[in-house]
Amino acid sequence: MGDNRWLKNSFVYLIILVAALALFFNYFNNAQGQAEERGIYQVLADAKAGRVEKIEAQSGNTEILVTYRDTRTKVRSRIESNDSITMLLVQAGVPLDAVNVEVRAAPAWGGLLNVFTILLPVLLMIGFFVFFMRQAQGSNNQALSFGKSRARMFSGDKPTVTFADVAGQEEAKQDLTEVVEFLKFPDKFAALGARIPRGVLMVGPPGTGKTLLSRAVAGEAGVPFFSISGSEFVEMFVGVGASRVRDLFDQAKRNAPCIVFIDEIDAVGRQRGAGLGGSHDEREQTLNQILVEMDGFDTNTNVIVIAATNRPDVLDPALVRPGRFDRQVVLDAPDVKGRIEVLRVHTKGKPLADDVQLDVIARQTPGFSGADLANAVNEAAILAARRSKKKIGMAELQDAIERVALGGPERRSRVLTEREKLLTAYHESGHAIAAAGMPKAFPVQKVTIVPRGRAGGYTLYLPEEDSIRYTTASQFAAQLVSALGGRVAEEIVFGPDEVSTGAAGDIQQVTRIARAMVTRYGMSAKLGPIAFGEREELIFLGREITEQRNYSDAVAREIDNEVHRIVSEAYERTRLILTYNREVLNDMASALIEYETLDGERLKELISRVVKIDEIERRPNGGNGVLDTSSTLTAPQA
Structure with missing residues (x-):
């Protein structure tokens, strides 16, 4: 791109150089022409009188430079073009030995200077004319190239990213390696009757490496690689997106075999028929053209399309069917x-x-x-x-x-009052002890009252099993108890009238989990394994998730009762754990006030003293009436 631009502007640069040289030579001549000028007859008379010491002349030039003996001054004079200064001196009767006459050869650039002086205005006019014509032509080219594809092409000769730079997605790498081998060694698969896949759809949440894998494919393939984003197809003018799709696939066919990568394909591949934009919706026309190019009458088996999205649920069914995107590669969070x-x-x-x-x-x-x-x-x-x-x-x-x-660094500069520090210590201790009292809860790794990000303090959990795909009802129950630990601890220590707003996020989390258990996961024994409500996402003037009710008001009342029951049971279980382990609660809060952060052996020693809910419920009266009020820290009165 830079070389082409230099070639385009070289003519303008040449004109500027010529103009600079002409100005320099003109200045040089003017500097010489600052001497006094006298007529040739006066100069001959002065030479005959013996006042002239030296005359300097130049071949082919009518101008002479005269130096006088007494004043050492220099004056200019001119002779006719067909005259010679020597002949004029002889005709005037001046002895040749009385005046030193020097005749120099004309400089090589003298003729060029004259040519430049004549042609400079012409060259400047031609230069300005060409410059303005190119500007107008560039504007026309931009208008004509409005429907051209903006895909960037990589040759793959010098890969910057390869499969060695991608980790944690071995299955996805294997699928894409086969795609690369299809392009490099098609006969290997054709011998077995295998058909090269038309497209590969990479699906996964943000940050799992979809774009990185596509760059690795470009580095490994060794074939031309076209990269474009889905949003680059769509413009405000109807038909531009479809024109760019056609131009993209035309380029790909000319460079086949090759790979076309479309990032964020959901920008143009959303399901059609939404009713927004009418029948001339630009996005739908762009999608239609993509469908035709991938599997229409004009089929091409040497172009593979790789697309990436984190929203496969909104893609049009015609886009993800076999024959277009034959293979879907799922990228998940690594284990x-x-x-x-x-x-x-x-x-x-x-x-x-x-x-x-x-x-x-x-x-x-x-x-x-x-x-x-x-x-x-x-x-x-x-x-x-x-x-x-x-x-x-x-x-x-x-x-x-x-x-x-x-979401942020520790904010140790924030000054907490003694009561805020005490409240935070009991709140975080409640989370840790409630989690330690539930068998299915995640182990506590760290407890701190040092603010970080938007949190005034936090309790860090460490899952023993790396399984985040499935969650059981007992694990949900443990999460509810752990989340309610801070609120219940505040209520036990400071009284119901002194609970703070620090548990607002915990209460929202508890409500969301309990409602999901009833309406989405079918974990209610009373209502059974039934999903209530159909979730639908609308993208119009912003993102909005709506839920359509497919149940009656009586069932809605039952859902609310079940959610309330699940939260109430978790609340009572949390209160039982913290009441039974009040001594550990006080000791942990005291340690947090002293050390601000608990982890390692000090935290393990405190957690090991927590009595779990199973043992509490097996004891007489289910642990009721047991309240250990011994404390190393006295809570303030409400």
Whole structure:
């Protein structure tokens, strides 16, 4: 692009150079012409009188330079073009030995200077004319290229990203490796009657590596690779998107075999017939053209389309059917083994301390995507540099994980009053002890009252099993108890009238889980395994999720009663755990006030003293009436 632009503007640069040279020569001549000018007859008379010492002339030039003996001044004079200064001196009777006559040869650039002086105005006019014509032509080209594809083409000769740079998605890499082999060795598959896939749809949540995998395909394929975003097809003018699709596939066919990558295809591939925009909806016309190009009458088996989206539920059924996108590659959050590989990729080339254990970091980051892990490693490097360390240590990695998970750094500069600190300590202790009292709850890894992000304090859990795809009813019950621990602890210690707004997020989480258990997961024994309500997402003037009721008002009342029952049972179970373990609650709050953060052996010692709900319920009266009021910390009166 830069070379073409230089060639286009070289003529203008040449004209500027010629103009600069002409101005220089003109200035040089004017500098010489600043001497006094006298007539040739006066000069001859002065030479005859013996006052002239030297005369300088130039071949082919009518101008002479005269130097006088007494004043050493120099004057200019001119002779006719067919005269010679020597002959004029002889005719005037001046002895040749009385005057020093020097005749110099004409400079090589003298003729060119004259030519430049004559042609400079013409060249300037031609230059300006060509310049304006090119500007007008460029505007016309932009108008004519409005319907051209804006896809970027990569040759694949110098790959910057390969499959070695992608970790945690082995199955997806295998599927895409077969696509690359289809293009490199088609005879290997044709011998077995295999048909090359028309398209590959990569589906996964944001940050799982869809675009990175596409770049790796470009690096591995060794064939032309066209990359474009779905939003680049659609314009405000009708027909432009379809024209760009046609131009894109025309380019791809001319460079076949090749790969076309469309990122965020849901921008143009949404289900048709929504009724927004009428029959001339530009997005629908663009989608129709994509459908025709992928599997229409004009079939082409040497172009593979790879598309990426995180919204497969909104795609048009005609787009995802076999024959268009024959293969769907699902990218999910990596498991423990995958996270270890991802961490190894992102820590490559970074100095790590000897205490860094990537397997421990991987177990502490369930649900993290590849982008989250990359961000955590980068944050750890920034923290190490801020702390003037030469290597990234385990402490920086753990702090970076909490920073990414909770959305901000620790805010130690925030000054808390004694009552706020006491309230936060009991709130977070309640979360930790309630979780420790439930058998199916996630183990507590860290408890702190140091504010981070938007949280005034937090309790960090570490799942023992790396299974986030399925959740059982007992695990939901444990989550409800853990979430209610902070609110119940405040109520037990400070009284019902002194509970704070710190549990607002916990209450929202509890309500959302309980309602989902009843309406979506069929975990209500009274209502049975029935899904209530049909969720529908509308994208019009913003994003809005609506739920259509497919049940009566009587069933709605039963749903509300079941949600209330589930939350009430979790609340009573939480209150029972915290009441029975009041001594541990007080000791943990006291430790938090003293140390601000509890983890490691100090936290394990406190958690080991917690009596679980199963043992409490097996004791006489189900643990009722048991209240250990011994305390190392006295709570203030309400």
